[in-house]
Amino acid sequence: PGRYYLSATDNRAMMIGGPRERPGRKGPEEGYVTTYFPNALEPSAAAPIDVLAGSEIRGIEIRLRKAQVFHISGKVEGNSAPNTILMLVPRDTTGNVMVFNPVGAMVREGSFEFNHVMPGTYIIQANPGVSINGEKSGGLMARYVVTVSDQSLENIVVPLISGSEISGSIKTEGVDPQPRPTARPNIILSAMEGVNFTTANAQAKDDGTFQLRGIVPDKFRVNIYNLPDGTYVKSIRFGGQEVSQTGLDLTSGSGGTLDILLSPNAADVSGVVHNADGGAVSGVAVSLWSPGHDADPPKMANTDQNGGFRIRGLAPGEYRVVAWEDIEPGLAQDADFRKHFESQATSMTLHDGSHENSEVKLISKDAIEAEAARVR
Numbered sequence: 291p292g293r294y295y296l297s298a299t300d301n302r303a304m305m306i307g308g309p310r311e312r313p314g315r316k317g318p319e320e321g322y323v324t325t326y327f328p329n330a331l332e333p334s335a336a337a338p339i340d341v342l343a344g345s346e347i348r349g350i351e352i353r354l355r356k357a358q359v360f361h362i363s364g365k366v367e368g369n370s371a372p373n374t375i376l377m378l379v380p381r382d383t384t385g386n387v388m389v390f391n392p393v394g395a396m397v398r399e400g401s402f403e404f405n406h407v408m409p410g411t412y413i414i415q416a417n418p419g420v421s422i423n424g425e426k427s428g429g430l431m432a433r434y435v436v437t438v439s440d441q442s443l444e445n446i447v448v449p450l451i452s453g454s455e456i457s458g459s460i461k462t463e464g465v466d467p468q469p470r471p472t473a474r475p476n477i478i479l480s481a482m483e484g485v486n487f488t489t490a491n492a493q494a495k496d497d498g499t500f501q502l503r504g505i506v507p508d509k510f511r512v513n514i515y516n517l518p519d520g521t522y523v524k525s526i527r528f529g530g531q532e533v534s535q536t537g538l539d540l541t542s543g544s545g546g547t548l549d550i551l552l553s554p555n556a557a558d559v560s561g562v563v564h565n566a567d568g569g570a571v572s573g574v575a576v577s578l579w580s581p582g583h584d585a586d587p588p589k590m591a592n593t594d595q596n597g598g599f600r601i602r603g604l605a606p607g608e609y610r611v612v613a614w615e616d617i618e619p620g621l622a623q624d625a626d627f628r629k630h631f632e633s634q635a636t637s638m639t640l641h642d643g644s645h646e647n648s649e650v651k652l653i654s655k656d657a658i659e660a661e662a663a664r665v666r
Contacts, residue, residue: 291343293618295336296327298352300406321406322354331355331408338618360438362414363403364446374416374430376448378404381411381435381483402448411437413483414448415506431506433541451543453504456490456528458548460498460514463524465554468498473518477502477550479510482537482585507543511585514550522605525551535583553605555642560600561650563593563613570597571613571652577622578604578611581632584625599650606642610635616655621662630661 300322326336327350341347366374374397395402404414416432430450436443460475461468477500478491490510492500512526512533526534527549533539538548559578563571572595579588591599593613612635614622621627636648 291341293338293340295333295338296350296352297324297333297336298354299324300354319359320356321359323357323359323406323408325352325355327352329353329355331357357408359406359408360442361403361405362407362412362436362438362443362446363401364444364448365400366397366402366432366448366450368430368450374450376402376404376414376416376432378407378412378414381413407438409438409440411435414446415508416448416450431504433507451507453506454540454543454545456502456505456545456548458500458502458550460494460500460550460552462518462521462552462554473516475517475550476515477548478513478515479505479538480513482509482511502548505540505545507541509541510538512538512548512550517552517603519602520556521552521554522556522603523550524553524605525549527551535585537585553642556602557604557606557640557642557644557646558600558602559604559609559611559638559640559646559648560598561611561636561648562597563599563650563652564597565652571615572597574613574615574652575617575622576601576611576613576650577628578609579625579628580607580609582608587623588628590622604640606640606644609638609640611638611648611650612636613650613652614658615652617658618662621658627661631657 323331325331326333327339328337329352330336339347339350362378366376376395376397378395395404412435414432414434414436416430431453432448432450434446434448436446458477460477474496475494476491477494478489479502480489490502490505492502494500514523514526517523523534525532528538529546561576563574563576565571570593572593574593576591576593576599577588578591578601580586589601589604591601593599610628610632612631631653634651634653636650638646638648640646
């Protein structure tokens, strides 16, 4: 049961292979392109399909659409490992409908070609270990941005590298010597644009040090999970510069040192969710977010049998919090969607170590679906 999106792709036009003979004719080329149900070329225009428990959906029809398409060809720079696979992914993969069809190209004798490419901005990337059509990519990496407008791109040169490394440490402010942690935080780099098929991650050791290896050239958000109780991330510095909001720019392919500072004075928010009749509502999702920080995912919790919830590990700042009667997975992560409910959300200001208790408004299923239809 749930809400789904459906697309159809003519994979014959996108099969992995090296450069192939192209027809001698010149001029625009048309081809069948990925089409999203019922008849859309963009994921954002796709219509959802609701599947109820025990139901069977029949009669779904997608008519593949034709559009003008182009090709991207070129060479790799560096010693390409056997089975190096380049992926072509849209640069803009934001929104609550995360649907895309990556196009793959196998590097053969140093050359590659992507066929059947629609206009748009893409990232050509190579990630070790990616498997496409049964073939596994070698150990080199790449990131190269291209824009296709009204003509094919040829003679592109994509540099291949082995990936960068970052060493770092996590410390707790005002505590010396540093205590043996009750939890060992996980550090994960997530791409700010496009999609990475492999993710650099590490778990901090008992002394707080960690090592991130094999990082593809890209821009990343630094996510830290499994923090010790009562702490929040106060600062993330790379090369002496604060990157907690701007992100970590590693597009040059170089590494460095990452210093993460925790505060032991985290705030928390608790409360109860009631329906219009005043009854406590159990099992609904609660979202808490900081307005103006769209890149930061909201904190989430579910209400217990008494309609209560608690969200811990919060940094000082302004927050909004609402509860959702029934919301599809991932929709609450969309900052544009949440903005339409800020006037109905409970507002609060948190300080170091504060404990806020609040009544939270329940957003109805009808209101959620009406707004979701506008932002898709």
